[in-house]
Amino acid sequence: MERKETEAQAQAAVFDWARWQQSKHPALKSMYHAANEGKRSRSAGANLKRQGMKPGVSDICLPYAAGGFNNLYIELKVGSNKATEEQLNFIDTINAIGGRAVIVYCSDAAIEVITAYLEGNIGSLDIKSDTYPAEKAKLTDKVNEKRFIGFCGIDCRTCDNMGCLGRKN
Secondary structure, three states: OOOOOOHHHHHHHHHHHHHHHOOOOHHHHHOEEOOOOOOOOHHHHHHHHHOOOOOOOOOEEEOOOEOOEOOEEEEEEOOOOOOOHHHHHHHHHHHHOOOEEEEEEOHHHHHHHHHHHHOOOHHHOOOEOOEEOHHHHHHHHHHHHHHOEEOOOOEOOOOOOOOOOOEOO
16 A cells, blocks of 8 residues: 655655665665755756756666666656656656656655666566556656647657647647
């Protein structure tokens, strides 16, 4: 049964677990949180963007190659929270360039994904629409329904209309 936790609590639980597991999986020493969220003044936000901060970067990065992937990124969610358009775009980018990025719901699921990744068998998990556990994929699919509609009004993932070549958003 999934326990009630905030995203901050879930993140802390994942990193607490990782500290305990570093002797078994030394690669966990390199795992980090990209502190991309938070309210800032307009000038502070502009300054951080000039320094390389990007909207949508996933919460957790494990810069370690395993199971045929270059790295692992996890966008950690709890409850019925959905990934944003920017987060989904970042996940698409990572998955397109040889990494593995997944939206994961709750700390226990994140630990399962990280463990499977480190053991080289992330493909054995039931990940649907880049979301784990799979039953949470309906939340991602709702956002994707809008993301993939092209100028022609058809879902770009199933359309072969080469004259459209674009999305409304």
